Amino acid sequence: MAKRIEVSGLHAYYGGVHAIEDISMTVEPRSVTAFIGPSGCGKSTFLRTLNRMHEVIPGARVEGKVMLDAEDLYGSSIDPVAVRRVVGMVFQRPNPFPTMSIYDNVAAGLKLNGVRRKGQLDEIVEQSLQDANLWNEVKDRLGKPGAGLSGGQQQRLCIARAIAVQPQVLLMDEPCSALDPISTLAIEDLIGKLKSQYTIVIVTHNMQQAARVSDRTAFFNIAGTGQPGKLIEIDDTSKIFTNPEQKATEDYITGRFG
Amino acid sequence: MTSLSTPRKGSGLGSVSTGRKVKDRTVQGLVYLAFLLALVPLLSVLWTVVVNGAKRLDPTFFQFSMNAVAGKDPGGGAYHAIIGTLQQVAITSAIAVPIAVLTAIYLVEYAGNGRLGKVISFFVDVMTGIPSIVAGLFVLALWLLTVGFGFSGFAGALALAILMIPTVVRATEEMLKLVPNDLREASYALGVPRWRTICFVILPTAMTGIVTGVMLAVARVMGETAPLLLTIFFTKAINTNPFEGPQASLPTFIWEQASDPNQTSIDRAWTGALVLIGIIMLLNLLARLVARRSAPVRR
Amino acid sequence: MTTQTGVESAEAGGARHRAPGRMSTGRLGDRIFAGSATGSGLIVLAIMAAIAVFLVWKAIPALQANEANFITSEEWNPNATPAEFGIAQLAFGTVMSSLLAMLLATPVAIGIALFIAFYSPRRLASGLGYIVDLLAAVPSIVYGLWGAVFLSKHMEGVSGFLNSTLGWIPFLGGDSPGKNSIFTAGVVLAIMILPIISSISREVFLQVPQAHVEASLALGATRWEMIRMSVLPYGQSGMIGASMLGLGRAMGETIAVAMVLTYVPGINIHLLEDGGATFASNIANSFAEASENGRGALIASGLVLFVITLLVNMAARAVVARRKEFV
Numbered sequence: 001m002a003k004r005i006e007v008s009g010l011h012a013y014y015g016g017v018h019a020i021e022d023i024s025m026t027v028e029p030r031s032v033t034a035f036i037g038p039s040g041c042g043k044s045t046f047l048r049t050l051n052r053m054h055e056v057i058p059g060a061r062v063e064g065k066v067m068l069d070a071e072d073l074y075g076s077s078i079d080p081v082a083v084r085r086v087v088g089m090v091f092q093r094p095n096p097f098p099t100m101s102i103y104d105n106v107a108a109g110l111k112l113n114g115v116r117r118k119g120q121l122d123e124i125v126e127q128s129l130q131d132a133n134l135w136n137e138v139k140d141r142l143g144k145p146g147a148g149l150s151g152g153q154q155q156r157l158c159i160a161r162a163i164a165v166q167p168q169v170l171l172m173d174e175p176c177s178a179l180d181p182i183s184t185l186a187i188e189d190l191i192g193k194l195k196s197q198y199t200i201v202i203v204t205h206n207m208q209q210a211a212r213v214s215d216r217t218a219f220f221n222i223a224g225t226g227q228p229g230k231l232i233e234i235d236d237t238s239k240i241f242t243n244p245e246q247k248a249t250e251d252y253i254t255g256r257f258g
Numbered sequence: 259m260t261s262l263s264t265p266r267k268g269s270g271l272g273s274v275s276t277g278r279k280v281k282d283r284t285v286q287g288l289v290y291l292a293f294l295l296a297l298v299p300l301l302s303v304l305w306t307v308v309v310n311g312a313k314r315l316d317p318t319f320f321q322f323s324m325n326a327v328a329g330k331d332p333g334g335g336a337y338h339a340i341i342g343t344l345q346q347v348a349i350t351s352a353i354a355v356p357i358a359v360l361t362a363i364y365l366v367e368y369a370g371n372g373r374l375g376k377v378i379s380f381f382v383d384v385m386t387g388i389p390s391i392v393a394g395l396f397v398l399a400l401w402l403l404t405v406g407f408g409f410s411g412f413a414g415a416l417a418l419a420i421l422m423i424p425t426v427v428r429a430t431e432e433m434l435k436l437v438p439n440d441l442r443e444a445s446y447a448l449g450v451p452r453w454r455t456i457c458f459v460i461l462p463t464a465m466t467g468i469v470t471g472v473m474l475a476v477a478r479v480m481g482e483t484a485p486l487l488l489t490i491f492f493t494k495a496i497n498t499n500p501f502e503g504p505q506a507s508l509p510t511f512i513w514e515q516a517s518d519p520n521q522t523s524i525d526r527a528w529t530g531a532l533v534l535i536g537i538i539m540l541l542n543l544l545a546r547l548v549a550r551r552s553a554p555v556r557r
Numbered sequence: 558m559t560t561q562t563g564v565e566s567a568e569a570g571g572a573r574h575r576a577p578g579r580m581s582t583g584r585l586g587d588r589i590f591a592g593s594a595t596g597s598g599l600i601v602l603a604i605m606a607a608i609a610v611f612l613v614w615k616a617i618p619a620l621q622a623n624e625a626n627f628i629t630s631e632e633w634n635p636n637a638t639p640a641e642f643g644i645a646q647l648a649f650g651t652v653m654s655s656l657l658a659m660l661l662a663t664p665v666a667i668g669i670a671l672f673i674a675f676y677s678p679r680r681l682a683s684g685l686g687y688i689v690d691l692l693a694a695v696p697s698i699v700y701g702l703w704g705a706v707f708l709s710k711h712m713e714g715v716s717g718f719l720n721s722t723l724g725w726i727p728f729l730g731g732d733s734p735g736k737n738s739i740f741t742a743g744v745v746l747a748i749m750i751l752p753i754i755s756s757i758s759r760e761v762f763l764q765v766p767q768a769h770v771e772a773s774l775a776l777g778a779t780r781w782e783m784i785r786m787s788v789l790p791y792g793q794s795g796m797i798g799a800s801m802l803g804l805g806r807a808m809g810e811t812i813a814v815a816m817v818l819t820y821v822p823g824i825n826i827h828l829l830e831d832g833g834a835t836f837a838s839n840i841a842n843s844f845a846e847a848s849e850n851g852r853g854a855l856i857a858s859g860l861v862l863f864v865i866t867l868l869v870n871m872a873a874r875a876v877v878a879r880r881k882e883f884v
Contacts, residue, residue, distance in 0.1 A: 165776065286781070288668060290672060296755075306706075387805050396607070420608075452590070457590075531702050539694065
């Protein structure tokens with residue numbers, strides 16, 4: 001079931017570079033939380049700390065706590081592999097496995113987790129593709145390579161792949177930035193639909209998008225190049241976009257910089 | 259809108275199944291093992307060469323040839339072979355480096371996407387795969403049997419040059435491609451003619467990389483034996499003229515000594531191997547040092 | 558990642574065309590320089606053509622004097638009158654020793670490549686790669702000496718063991734497993750081609766787009782599962798091409814094989830028994846005593862080797878290049 005994320009005192013580093021500094025926030029379950037901010041402010045880095053993908057990069061490390069309900073993702077007994085199974089991720093560029101068919105792409109995570117029965121696989125694959133609003137477009141060509149789909153379809157395939165393993169949380173790293181407006185709309189619709197079941201966190205460059213899809217919005221900023229990124233404020237989306245607490249947020253929203 | 263499937267009961271973070279963990283660990287073990295497995299022959303080769311080669315690593319070895327030394331005799335040395343190898347490699351470089359560097363310049367700076375460039379590039383690749391013995395046979399067929407020259411250090415150098423050219427072309431090509439394009443454009447924008455741009459802007463920028471590539475190529479051809487057997491033949495005496503008569507070289511010296519059943523000869527073969535490996539490793543090390551110095555040039 | 562390189566090379570190409578190519582060649586210096594660069598490129602082509610032409614030309618007289626079937630005969634007596642020689646035994650020895658080398662080396666080499674690309678600490682990766690490359694820096698004469706004097710002693714036991722436990726496999730059968738066998742030669746060749754296979758595989762692995770790697774990791778894949786899902790499918794053709802390049806290398810290797818093998822006439826399918834010869838080892842071993850006709854015969858066998866390695870290498874390059882499709 002969808003879970004609440006509570007982050008406290010989180011720092012992330014790339015080698016000697018301090019990328020984000022002292023972030024604390026709560027992400028509510030069954031809602032969409034958007035991260036906005038100028039380029040390089042660390043919002044993507046922060047997103048990747050939420051499923052321990054940050055540490056995949058050589059030399060990267062994290063300090064602080066990320067509680068998923070009662071469990072600390074960075075607890076000493078926690079296997080990052082198990083974390084990523086529970087906290088799914090969709091990337092900026094659609095990245096279906098190029099050598100796999102559409103079906104196998106969606107089934108990939110299930111097979112990892114030991115789902116082998118054909119009937120069960122078929123069922124979950126269909127359900128996930130339907131949930132991702134892709135079923136009708138691909139049901140006749142499930143055996144074809146996923147790389148043959150359009151960009152927007154590929155991204156929905158990646159979403160289907162991520163939700164097939166039924167994660168608690170779905171992280172989306174600028175999922176629409178490589179897509180055309182129509183595909184973007186399709187994905188935004190999908191996000192609205194998925195939030196009834198999942199905790200969704202989305203990084204976006206597009207403030208209209210944040211305003212459209214999210215319930216809560218967090219604004220990140222950096223003091224200057226080489227400085228670590230910081231969380232400026234997080235609040236209900238309507239509040240952030242109409243009446244933010246911080247001057248910096250207002251400047252950013254109104255387009256005075258960034 | 260369709261209703262969403264209900265996620266299965268979440269079981270917290272849970273953990274990765276034991277089977278998967280075991281598989282992951284097993285592969286990790288195998289992969290480490292593969293690396294260690296590669297170290298075994300490397301260390302074994304180096305160890306046996308050092309231990310066996312040390313026996314005859316004496317001044318005599320560097321001061322005397324094998325002239326009038328029989329297989330069972332102690333003493334004797336590789337002076338003639340070292341001279342031969344150095345001369346042959348020098349001639350090889352003198353032939354191969356200009357051709358190879360110019361070919362690389364053609365491929366990077368002139369060929370563009372033209373067909374000739376693609377054909378040459380393809381055959382440089384093909385040339386990389388020529389067995390060294392075939393290079394020797396070719397020089398034998400052309401230089402010795404057709405033109406009619408005799409065995410000589412120079413004939414050996416011709417064969418080695420065929421093996422050296424493709425390596426140096428590829429190394430130089432890589433380096434030229436690393437030279438940033440704005441450098442070329444800046445120079446052209448100043449009205450500097452193309453050949454001056456290449457000679458005085460591009461080549462100097464890529465120089466350390468090219469030097470590294472040449473040194474590695476020299477180290478590689480220095481150990482080649484097969485083509486030399488067919489082109490420089492054998493001699494036990496010192497021959498300082500690479501253009502006339504059979505010459506020795508370190509690799510053929512080792513081959514000759516190793517095929518003699520006497521232990522004294524086998525010992526000389528090991529020492530020859532030690533000296534050869536020593537020179538080659540030294541060149542490799544120097545090349546690496548040069549390469550490190552050139553690192554900032556790369557982007 | 559790919560698009561980026563695509564853009565870069567397109568820019569490079571564009572710049573080359575934009576550069577004052579035709580316009581400035583009026584200058585004498587430019588003309589001379591461009592001429593010598595082009596000429597050098599043509600020399601490379603000329604060398605390749607000359608190799609084929611001269612080997613054929615010098616092989617013909619010996620082939621005409623040959624009384625035996627050049628392809629099927631197992632004899633090698635080109636110095637006798639009448640001359641009788643054929644490449645059957647050489648082809649058998651070459652193919653068997655190099656296939657064996659490829660089979661032994663490929664799994665280890667891929668393991669090494671995976672180790673360096675995904676398991677070793679990043680900081681050490683290039684140093685460890687350098688250590689493996691050192692295997693390639695050891696000259697073949699040294700491998701030959703080591704193989705003939707040191708390794709073959711230890712191979713006696715291994716061969717005996719394989720013969721007694723797996724002797725029912727025809728290739729491993731025979732009554733007298735020895736140490737100077739095609740099997741020993743195959744092991745030495747395997748060590749020699751290890752670095753080329755592993756360095757090409759490593760290069761291919763390092764080109765696997767980070768997006769594919771992250772796609773499987775984000776699904777909750779372990780490191781091995783990530784390699785199986787993202788790395789191996791992507792690197793498949795690269796690995797096949799790499800092991801074929803290794804095969805070509807092994808086929809042409811001369812000195813190490815010549816020093817390890819003891820020549821016994823005739824094809825012996827028992828690879829653990831002493832004997833065997835390859836194209837290259839036969840040339841090295843027979844050249845010093847070869848008559849004029851003998852040299853011609855060796856050139857003829859070298860021509861066959863040249864053609865075979867050419868085909869293997871070209872096929873390998875084609876396979877390696879095919880991986881670009883996947884990007």
